[in-house]
Amino acid sequence: MDPWISSQPSLSLDLRVGLPPASAAVAAVAMVKPKVLVEEDFFHQQPLKKDPEVAALEAELKRMGAENRQLSEMLAAVAAKYEALQSQFSDMVTASANNGGGGNIPSSTSEGGSVSPSRKRKSESLDDSPTPPPPPPPHPHAAAHHMHVMPGAAAAAAGGYADQTECTSGEPCKRIREECKPKISKLYVHADPSDLSLVVKDGYQWRKYGQKVTKDNPCPRAYFRCSFAPACPVKKKVQRSAEDNTILVATYEGEHNHGQPPPPPQSAAQNSDGSGKSAGKPPHAPAAPVVPHRQHEPVLNGEQAAAASELIRRNLAEQMAMTLTRDPSFKAALVTALSGRILELSPTKD
DNA sequence: CGTTTTTGACCGGCGC
DNA sequence: GCGCCGGTCAAAAACG
Numbered sequence: 222m223d224p225w226i227s228s229q230p231s232l233s234l235d236l237r238v239g240l241p242p243a244s245a246a247v248a249a250v251a252m253v254k255p256k257v258l259v260e261e262d263f264f265h266q267q268p269l270k271k272d273p274e275v276a277a278l279e280a281e282l283k284r285m286g287a288e289n290r291q292l293s294e295m296l297a298a299v300a301a302k303y304e305a306l307q308s309q310f311s312d313m314v315t316a317s318a319n320n321g322g323g324g325n326i327p328s329s330t331s332e333g334g335s336v337s338p339s340r341k342r343k344s345e346s347l348d349d350s351p352t353p354p355p356p357p358p359p360h361p362h363a364a365a366h367h368m369h370v371m372p373g374a375a376a377a378a379a380g381g382y383a384d385q386t387e388c389t390s391g392e393p394c395k396r397i398r399e400e401c402k403p404k405i406s407k408l409y410v411h412a413d414p415s416d417l418s419l420v421v422k423d424g425y426q427w428r429k430y431g432q433k434v435t436k437d438n439p440c441p442r443a444y445f446r447c448s449f450a451p452a453c454p455v456k457k458k459v460q461r462s463a464e465d466n467t468i469l470v471a472t473y474e475g476e477h478n479h480g481q482p483p484p485p486p487q488s489a490a491q492n493s494d495g496s497g498k499s500a501g502k503p504p505h506a507p508a509a510p511v512v513p514h515r516q517h518e519p520v521l522n523g524e525q526a527a528a529a530s531e532l533i534r535r536n537l538a539e540q541m542a543m544t545l546t547r548d549p550s551f552k553a554a555l556v557t558a559l560s561g562r563i564l565e566l567s568p569t570k571d
Numbered sequence: 572c573g574t575t576t577t578t579g580a581c582c583g584g585c586g587c
Numbered sequence: 588g589c590g591c592c593g594g595t596c597a598a599a600a601a602c603g
Contacts, residue, residue, distance in 0.1 A: 429576060431595060444594070448575085458594095576601070582594085 408471040409462075419443040419459040421471040427457055438463040450479040 410421050419441070428448035434441045440461035447453035455475040462468040 428574090430597095432577075433593065433595095436592065442593090456594095572603105574602085577599085579596105579598095581596075584592090584594105586591085587589090 404474070404476050406473045408473065410469040410471060411467055412461075412469045419461070419469065421457070421459050421469055423471070425449060425455075425477065435460070440466070447477060450477070453477055453479055 408421060408423070412420075425447055426449045427445035429443055429445050431444040432441050433444070438460060440463070442458055442460035445457040445459065447455045447457075455473060455477050457474070458472040460470055460472075462470050
């Protein structure tokens with residue numbers, strides 16, 4: 222879960238983005254339709270042919286609205302719990318710090334510890350001492366962005382969450398490192414099979430550093446590194462699914478230690494990833510500016526604060542909605558989910 | 572000219 | 588010890 226969410230009071234945005242009173246559902250469809258350019262291949266757009274179908278869709282929307290509300294409630298609950306836990310944790314940390322916990326964290330520079338020195342051909346690994354002070358609390362923005370990523374069916378987040386654990390104990394080190402790999406998550410994105418670029422838009426800037434054809438998949442796998450922050454440990458592998466060529470599987474390793482890159486100054490609606498090769502080279506073009514800047518907000522009095530937070534909340538919701546509707550992966554996931562449900566609920570077509 | 576992508580070579584882990 | 592394989596490096600090419 223994201224510390225960010227809980228620490229973001231304005232982020233209690235109710236996921237019930239407009240669902241509500243019955244008729245609004247139709248309006249929602251009308252609103253969403255032009256925006257969410259559903260991937261054509263997924264299901265043919267049927268312009269409301271039959272009334273029963275419309276009714277069914279409406280019902281479905283309502284149902285999903287209810288579901289959505291439930292989920293948002295759950296999310297709120299989880300966030301609350303998280304907050305409690307976090308405060309407990311910080312208490313513990315401060316307590317131990319006061320107890321002279323100067324050296325309790327091994328800080329074996331994560332990898333530096335007992336990693337074989339010959340990791341690289343170049344001896345530049347020697348200079349790893351001063352530069353990369355791994356920021357203690359990695360900003361979980363990535364995770365937040367991954368929320369839309371997990372199309373339940375396929376998502377397989379192998380959370381080795383305890384990344385970079387202490388491996389001072391010597392021999393079990395190897396195993397520990399295996400189990401405590403950096404956080405890994407997978408993202409399944411629907412992509413046009415004719416589009417050969419292994420580009421997954423996730424709002425970050427990536428630089429490709431390698432490509433390989435693997436044994437189990439004829440499609441090449443591309444390796445990316447976060448290019449926004451040189452010290453960012455996150456890596457990404459992108460490869461087309463062996464079974465379904467239209468699906469890109471992006472495997473993320475680690476967490477960004479920085480916020481999301483700022484949105485491009487203009488013309489935000491373009492496709493952009495930073496790792497794009499399709500339209501030449503978008504040098505600085507993060508796609509999804511989901512991230513509210515996490516700055517210290519000025520202290521306001523009651524009314525002001527309320528108004529401000531309301532405003533922020535709205536902006537945030539709008540931003541997120543925009544981001545999501547722009548994000549092809551989200552669209553794909555949405556479409557998959559919707560079509561699945563629709564098929565599920567309409568046995569008449571059988 | 573600076574940055575990113577391409578691509579062949581290299582390296583280490585793992586199984587036999 | 589050997590070969591296979593996935594991951595990474597780094598020089599060269601490409602691009603704006």
